[in-house]
Amino acid sequence: MGIVERKEREREEMRELILEAARKLFLAQGFDKTSIRNIAEAIEYSPATIYLYYKDKNELLFSLHEAGFQKMMQEFANVVIVKDPFEKLVALGNQYLKFAIENPELYDLMFIMDAPMETLSCREEAWDEGARSFEFLKITISECIETGHFKSTTDIENASLTIWSFMHGLLSLHLRKRMAFFEDNREMERIQDSFKLFVEMLKCTL
Amino acid sequence: MGIVERKEREREEMRELILEAARKLFLAQGFDKTSIRNIAEAIEYSPATIYLYYKDKNELLFSLHEAGFQKMMQEFANVVIVKDPFEKLVALGNQYLKFAIENPELYDLMFIMDAPMETLSCREEAWDEGARSFEFLKITISECIETGHFKSTTDIENASLTIWSFMHGLLSLHLRKRMAFFEDNREMERIQDSFKLFVEMLKCTL
DNA sequence: TGTTTTCACTAAACACTGTTTATTATATTT
DNA sequence: AAATATAATAAACAGTGTTTAGTGAAAACA
Known part of the structure; x- marks a missing residue:
């Protein structure tokens, strides 16, 4: 039953996808000018999805940190x-x-x-x-x-x-x-x- | 014709009133949590009025600075x-x-x-x-x-x-x-x- | 297999933000 | 008294972070 393992892997990949997009946008245009909506658009997901993987914007910043x-x-x-x-x-x-x-x-x-x-x-x-x-x-x-x-x-x-x-x-x-x-x-x-x-x-x- | 002098004085008083309210709010609850609307409410004026006396929020911050x-x-x-x-x-x-x-x-x-x-x-x-x-x-x-x-x-x-x-x-x-x-x-x-x-x-x- | 449950995902809303614009009421000048 | 200038504002614009209710598909159960 490797389903839970696959799901866990997919979850980690998604977290990485979000973080990578955030990193690119943040370093390119600064932190203030980068919104959750920008990041969501970059990875072609809805803004609400990001909140399924990170508690809030600060947690995303802390991961980058x-x-x-x-x-x-x-x-x-x-x-x-x-x-x-x-x-x-x-x-x-x-x-x-x-x-x-x-x-x-x-x-x-x-x-x-x-x-x-x-x-x-x-x-x-x-x-x-x-x-x-x-x-x-x-x-x-x-x-x-x-x-x-x-x-x-x-x-x-x-x-x-x-x-x-x-x-x-x-x-x-x-x-x-x-x-x-x-x-x-x-x-x-x-x-x-x-x-x-x-x-x-x-x-x-x- | 002291009208222009009075107007100038009133203008300066208004700038001071705004700055003083901003100072109080900023130092009490922090800068991020203080909005133009908060300041406007404190002095009982509309938010737009503040923009007649200060170019933007940064200029207000610079005055405080x-x-x-x-x-x-x-x-x-x-x-x-x-x-x-x-x-x-x-x-x-x-x-x-x-x-x-x-x-x-x-x-x-x-x-x-x-x-x-x-x-x-x-x-x-x-x-x-x-x-x-x-x-x-x-x-x-x-x-x-x-x-x-x-x-x-x-x-x-x-x-x-x-x-x-x-x-x-x-x-x-x-x-x-x-x-x-x-x-x-x-x-x-x-x-x-x-x-x-x-x-x-x-x-x-x- | 068919049914039920779980879960990823999202559209839309909420409560804000800084700032601009069109309008009104008042004060000043003609 | 009429015309003009000016101070103030309501409402709108274009965003923000975040939450909620709901949908469609995958997984688990029967």
Whole structure:
């Protein structure tokens, strides 16, 4: 009696179909400008059908949000080849910058937007994917301590939060157009310079 | 013939009436949940009337956004009594933290939300209020250089952006619930600890 | 097999949203 | 007093997320 298995498979395929259409539309025209009706039209189903597979729009956003973390973690894998822990940390920072600038909509969804965090499954699953990326940062820092790059007294969790805060602040000021009053067009250079300065600060303090 | 003067005055009063009602509703129930119709109802006018005084909802948000900067700058005034420039910088940081945590909706509007930056007058006026607050930070840093707290080689603009980025990152991770995977309820302490660590980093590097 | 039940799907409705347009009533000017 | 300008609005437009009642086909039961 493989019927229930087939149905389950079909259900998963349908969820994937919806998610894929949503992803394309969201990344192409932005989140605000993409409606459930747009997504339904793209997959040639009625809007009501989407609600048979996702509780609401926020849950759809949360699923995309998780996919974003998977993509980011995949790119972080490029960093593990770097041997020296501090260099690895810097490479991780650069990778984070790169990811955010190349995928602004996705970064926005993952770290700035309210909507995906309003879904229930986020509190239930305790935002698993986010925690795993943070863990990656913590491990890299603890390696820096082991090899003597950082002081042994360094509080790993505090240092991680501090580094993440800086990176995220720099990027979100940029993405949300709060650096617009620098009238020159050197925003990208400013970001690079600020990152370099912060790396120097890390080198000297921790 | 004081009629045109009176009309101008009445127009300004009406703009103020709308803005005040908008402010109350926005800060009480959030921006997404406040509609033009809600605001119109609060002041007992039709929704269409609001469009005679503000181009659209974004312009209304931008006006509120400017009022937010005025309030913040007012609170920054508490800091000028601090004599030592570095202590003044730390006090400024604490004041910024305090402002954001006590006025989360306002901070969101000023530094995170997309909407107010989409209005035209923002590009025209080059976001004056924002620039002025940034100037305040720059001046404090240049004082730190003058008194030898910071190296004379420090790039003032870069240091300002770096400090602002950290502060904003820490706060927006908090406000947008991205620190939720720390399952303990020590979020406020974590913010304090991270701030302290960053201050140490400044002390040692710049 | 025929009948019943289950289930995916949808048309239509609900209660909203920001914004525009045509119209009315009032205030100002001629 | 008549003509004009202006402030305010009712109603409409074109959307939004979401729910409900109902339909046709597939699956389960007899």
